[in-house]
Amino acid sequence: MSTRAAASSAPATPLPAAAGTKPAAAAGRALALGLAGLAATAAGFFLTPDTHAFALAYLTGLSFWIAVAIGMLIMVMIHYVLDASWSVALRRQYEHWLAGVKWLALLFVPLLVATWVKPGSIWPWTDLATPLHGGHGTIGDDILYIKKSAFLNPAALTLGTIAFFGLWMLLAARLRACSFAQDDDGDLKWTRKARVAAAAGLPVMAVTLTLAAIYWMKSLEYHWFSTMYGVWFFADCARAALSIGVLLSLRLYSRGDYKGILNTHHLHSVGQLIFAFTVFWAYISFSQYFLIWNANVPEETFWYNLRELSAEGAFNQWGWVGMALVFGHFLLPFLYLLSYKNKVTRARLRAVVVWILVVILIDLCYNILPAAKDARGQPQPFLSLNLLWVLTTLAGAGGLCAWAYLRSLPTRKLIPIRDPRIDECLTHHD
């Protein structure tokens, strides 16, 4: 077959390690961006009077990169479990990116420390003396808290968080090690070992990411409940990871490293996956809203009411953010990605993944930030100083992740050249 014949003429064995244009310089820039972002965030901590809102902004910016890392980990595992072939070359970029998980864990430490030093500073239920809104006693007296207290307490939060990051780092290290070891000896046993790690790791990921979303985000308004919440976070994780993966691959392509490796069919396949997760996100987000709207029970509807109406019943800023999500997170990317051309043209695909990443950040803001209330118990508006701290944290954590990626990139082959499926990947045809 022609594609087969093309494979033998395509770059076979002696692929250079990704040595392009001074990777060290790029890594240095990423590190500078990260440190500058973190410095600005630290300055914000001392400047802002509302530390609770500031902490939530920090959590939002950090969650974005945690979502990317979780998504990449899951993508690598799905790749192994399904014995996929087309994604072998892309998998290597995910593996490099996973070098940054440890930095995300480190960046989460301040939130735990703050919780122990000053209980209630981030998650209100970590301080049982926090008064409830409207003079209904304290959280410690709240039956809705007491019923959940076995789960929602500082010790469980701390141990849980340590366990989540520990498991993610363990799985990331394992999958990276298997893939990198195969570069050296080409032994098939590494593929099998990675497959075992992936099969065992996927349920672990499902449980940990759901619990993490519940502990870190949903429990900010602990009265509220939704069984869709973990799935919602997963949908954002998957889309964010695929989008960053596209950006990394296109970067390598434009530098010349991925010429002859990345073809139209790879872009088409990734585009289809992003499209599928766009629909998936819409499906679960709509289901969550629709079930709550339809049942119309006050214990559930308050969460959306706060995000739509002010105390006077007028449409507030979060209402517009919600509408922006309906159209920007679903409808526009959905219609755009229906087109074949938009999925396989590099510039067009890059444009839509950048758009999706921006909207994912807004989605995280929508879920986390309204938990920061003003003096009247209403959510602080979307356009406020909080948004600035979201962006500085985003730059800080993102810079560190990019730095970890760029440092890992030149240490290994550009693609897993001895993966048993690498030929099928290079000749991918859908």
Next chain:
Amino acid sequence: MAAQPNSLIATFETTAGILRAAETVRDAGYKHWDCITPFPVHGLDKAMGVARSRVPRFSLAGGITGFCTGMSMIWFMNKFDYPLIVGGKPFFSPLFAFPVSYELTILFTAFATIGGMLFLNRLPMHYHPVLKYDHIHRGLDDRFFIVIESRDPKFNLEATRALLEKAGGADITELEA
């Protein structure tokens, strides 16, 4: 003058052979011709110069029709024809009409995709001249064929036969309608 045959068929033994031959026929500017292979040959669509399928247009039209059908059906029944309060909800809201509209979007998209595929391929087709060819069953097994139809404006019995020969085709045979 003898009656013009329906088409010319040529046999190839390898995928590489038929890919090269398809490129030759494509470059000679023929439009009404086809390849018969026992299995999908990657890259053959490109070698034949086949454009991307137009089936997605049918799918899109089907999807839009399905969505609008769902929405308007529920609006008509619950708000217009027989207004009925259910669960204290408005007579019509796109929210509760959405699940049904969404299901109909998928259903109509599926119908339109299948229907559009059959329509564009002119299926079902109960008879085709190649079925009369003695060795056509090899096309299910280990041989590859190129068929060029005589209704093609570029068709010329001698020139087309020469082209197929040049492209490496063996057993070039005239098929009757």
